[in-house]
Amino acid sequence: MVVEDRSHDNKMVFSETTYRRISRILYELNTRLKATLTIFADMNGYPIDYSGDTKNININTLTAVAVGSFSASNEMSRMISGEHNFEHVLHEGTRRNVYMCNVSNDYVMVLVFGRAVPVGFVRLLTHTAVSKLSQYLDSLKMQNRNVSRFIDSHFRSQLNHELDQAFGF
Amino acid sequence: MHIDWKNREIVFKIVYYGPGLGGKTTNLEYIHAKLNPSLRGDLISFKTKEDRTLYFDFMQMDLPPINRKKPRFHLYTIPGQVQYGYGRKLVINGADALVFVADSQKERMDENLASLADLEEKLSLYKKSLQKMPWILQYNKRDLPHCASITSLQSKLNFLKVPYFEAVATNGTGVFETLKGVIQMAMQQV
Numbered sequence: 001m002v003v004e005d006r007s008h009d010n011k012m013v014f015s016e017t018t019y020r021r022i023s024r025i026l027y028e029l030n031t032r033l034k035a036t037l038t039i040f041a042d043m044n045g046y047p048i049d050y051s052g053d054t055k056n057i058n059i060n061t062l063t064a065v066a067v068g069s070f071s072a073s074n075e076m077s078r079m080i081s082g083e084h085n086f087e088h089v090l091h092e093g094t095r096r097n098v099y100m101c102n103v104s105n106d107y108v109m110v111l112v113f114g115r116a117v118p119v120g121f122v123r124l125l126t127h128t129a130v131s132k133l134s135q136y137l138d139s140l141k142m143q144n145r146n147v148s149r150f151i152d153s154h155f156r157s158q159l160n161h162e163l164d165q166a167f168g169f
Numbered sequence: 170m171h172i173d174w175k176n177r178e179i180v181f182k183i184v185y186y187g188p189g190l191g192g193k194t195t196n197l198e199y200i201h202a203k204l205n206p207s208l209r210g211d212l213i214s215f216k217t218k219e220d221r222t223l224y225f226d227f228m229q230m231d232l233p234p235i236n237r238k239k240p241r242f243h244l245y246t247i248p249g250q251v252q253y254g255y256g257r258k259l260v261i262n263g264a265d266a267l268v269f270v271a272d273s274q275k276e277r278m279d280e281n282l283a284s285l286a287d288l289e290e291k292l293s294l295y296k297k298s299l300q301k302m303p304w305i306l307q308y309n310k311r312d313l314p315h316c317a318s319i320t321s322l323q324s325k326l327n328f329l330k331v332p333y334f335e336a337v338a339t340n341g342t343g344v345f346e347t348l349k350g351v352i353q354m355a356m357q358q359v
Contacts, residue, residue, distance in 0.1 A: 019175045044263025045243065046171040046180055058210045060180075060229045064243065065213060068224055071259045150172055150179055150238060151359050158235040163352060166208055166232060167345035 019049060021136055026051040029129040033122060035113040036096060040133070041067055042107055052112070066110045070100045090119060101126055104134045170265050170359065178239045181355050182263055183348075186288050187270035188280035189221065189249030192309040195338040196270060197226050197246055200348060203341060204230065222248040225260045242352065249284065254291075261291050266355035267304035268347055270338075271326055273316040281326055299329060303354035306333040307347045312340075 014022075022040055030038040030051040037052035039059065047063040070089055077086040091098040099111045099122050109130055113122060163169075171180040185193040194214065201212040210229035217223050226246040231239065245264075247257040261267075269288065271281045289299050308322050317325075319335065327333055332350050336343030 014172070014174060016174050019173075023175075042171070042263075044171070044182060046182075046263075048171070048173070049175075058229070060241070060243065061210050061213055061227065064227045064229075064245075068259060072224065072255075075255050075259070151356070155235050155238060156356055159232070159240055159356065160349075160353070162232040162235065162240070163349050166204065166230075167349060168203075169345070169349075 014048065022049045022133065023051065025129050025132055025136075029111075029125055033111070033113060033117055033125055035111050035117065035122075037110075037112040039063055039066070039110040040103070040107060041110060043067060043071065048107070057112075062112075063110065066098065066100060067108055070102075070108050070110075088123065097122075099123070099126065101130060103130050104137050107133075107137070109133075170355075176239070177234075177237055178241055180241045180243060181265045181352070182243045182245065183266055183268065183351055183355065184261055184264040185244070185246040185268045185270055186257070186261070186284065187247075187249060187268075187309075188272060188277065188284040189251075191249060191270045191272040191277070191281075191284075192336075192338040193246040193249065193270045194222055194226050196268075196307070196309075196336075196344050196347070197228055197244055199338055199341045199344045200230070200244070201228055203345075208232065221250060222246060222256075223253065224248060224256045244348075251283075254287070257287065258291050258294060261288075262295060265303070265358070266351045267302060268307055268351050269304060269326075270307045270309050270336075271322065273308045273310045273322065274313055275315050275317045278317060278325060285326060303351075303358050305331050305347065305350050305354055307336050307343065308333060309336045309338050309343075311335045311342070312337045 026038045026040055026049055035052060037050060039047050039050040041047045041063045045064040045067040047059045050059055073086045073089045074084040078084050088101045096112055096114055101109050103109050109126060111122060111126060185196055187193050197212060201209060208231050212228045214226045215224040228244050230242040230244060245260050247260045292298055292302060306327055334343045334347040334350060336347060338344055
């Protein structure tokens with residue numbers, strides 16, 4: 001069902017149903033492409049979901065760097081053409097490539113895949129997956145999902161305790 | 170803030186802002202060096218040949234689960250140099266709370282003020298403002314000669330009376346206190 005709580009500006013909440021739907025699309029894409037890893041992230045650099053092999057890869061760090069790179073490419077586009085129109089970005093490596101593309105303007109799809117996978121095939125299947133995701137995200141209706149269900153007074157007080165422990169206070 | 174219901178994680182984005190050479194990266198380097206490795210990821214830095222921040226620095230900090238809910242923090246710094254305004258705009262997007270790292274040296278006051286004005290301008294791009302945003306001040310480099318007094322720094326920079334911390338990021342003084350302070354500010358907004 002619903003997904004984002006825009007009444008809280010940048011506070012984004014995804015329901016379990018949404019996750020299941022997104023997970024299925026990512027899994028299908030990753031499997032069909034025999035990709036190493038497929039990440040669906042928001043433009044703030046948060047990984048929303050992923051499919052694939054995460055051994056030796058820190059998803060959070062990779063996503064932050066990938067989204068930064070994608071955003072920088074879009075800024076280049078704005079500088080040279082006056083608009084953000086770099087929908088796809090490909091980084092070619094000696095062993096693995098990284099392909100990124102825009103999803104509904106608020107999200108980014110990041111694919112890590114080996115050199116044996118043809119880039120054209122990646123673009124084709126990713127385009128299909130992105131279309132499905134975009135349609136789904138656009139169709140979602142607003143829902144009030146209470147953030148306080150996640151963060152209650154106990155969570156806050158315990159968090160202070162955990163911070164003190166971690167910081168050696 | 171991002172809540173992942175499936176994995177029961179809550180992720181906050183904390184951004185260290187401030188003038189170039191003010192000590193933002195040093196804050197993160199100290200946190201990274203002193204934090205238990207099981208609680209943090211790698212420190213990723215995009216630096217110029219002169220060791221100045223180009224895009225941003227990034228590190229992830231995790232805390233043990235609380236009631237099976239996992240708090241996670243993404244810590245970013247911005248590039249302080251004037252010419253990297255785009256990097257600042259990019260990083261500040263979606264920030265839950267900010268640390269403004271001010272250089273306490275008297276001769277850096279103009280840079281502090283310019284950076285604060287730049288922060289307000291960047292926030293306005295996302296329809297936010299210093300008045301509405303949770304943020305705190307860190308007066309860094311308190312060990313150096315020619316430091317402005319706290320009274321003077323407060324009167325010039327802390328016009329919104331946000332919490333402030335004195336720090337010497339090179340030896341860690343005030344670094345974790347600042348981080349705890351900004352996390353508490355972020356929590357208050359939830």
